Amino acid sequence: xxxxxxxxxxxxxxxxxxxxxxxxxxxxxxxxxxxxxxxxxxxxxxxxxxxxxxxxxxxxxxxxxxxxxxxxxxxxxxxxxxxxxxxxxxxxxxxxxxxxxxxxxxxxxxxxxxxxxxxxxxxxxxxxxxxxxxxxxxxxxxxxxxxxxxxxxxxxxxxxx
Numbered sequence: 001x002x003x004x005x006x007x008x009x010x011x012x013x014x015x016x017x018x019x020x021x022x023x024x025x026x027x028x029x030x031x032x033x034x035x036x037x038x039x040x041x042x043x044x045x046x047x048x049x050x051x052x053x054x055x056x057x058x059x060x061x062x063x064x065x066x067x068x069x070x071x072x073x074x075x076x077x078x079x080x081x082x083x084x085x086x087x088x089x090x091x092x093x094x095x096x097x098x099x100x101x102x103x104x105x106x107x108x109x110x111x112x113x114x115x116x117x118x119x120x121x122x123x124x125x126x127x128x129x130x131x132x133x134x135x136x137x138x139x140x141x142x143x144x145x146x147x148x149x150x151x152x153x154x155x156x157x158x159x160x161x
Contacts, residue, residue: 019084026067026077035060041083047152054130061123062095062146070099089153098143
């Protein structure tokens with residue numbers, strides 16, 4: 001796992017228009033603050049309020065997963081967020097933790113699977129349904145990185161047709 005913005009790697013830095021990186025302790029009360037930050041950042045894009053709410057929803061799901069599953073609700077662990085706006089109305093969000101990680105990512109991404117029997121296990125399904133790309137990297141004992149990407153240009157071009 002890395003703390004460098006994936007968009008800054010592999011020649012994508014030239015496509016970047018703006019980015020924000022922040023980290024916070026794994027306290028549940030920080031989810032709404034981080035959600036508001038990413039929502040405000042997404043407002044720079046030419047998108048609707050409904051689309052911003054969708055971004056905030058999937059983002060808060062990823063952060064909640066880090067806190068609940070990655071850190072087993074242990075407070076004062078570190079959650080790292082990187083949000084990037086690329087050219088062509090593309091937003092990329094990365095949420096990273098250094099918690100317990102996952103041994104089987106494919107199983108974790110199945111609808112209704114959860115490491116906590118009290119949970120519904122719909123987080124990754126929700127992220128997939130609202131984002132154009134979802135990439136999860138995880139190492140047991142080292143943490144998990146969730147990278148999501150959404151393009152808002154498609155709807156803008158469709159409106160012009």
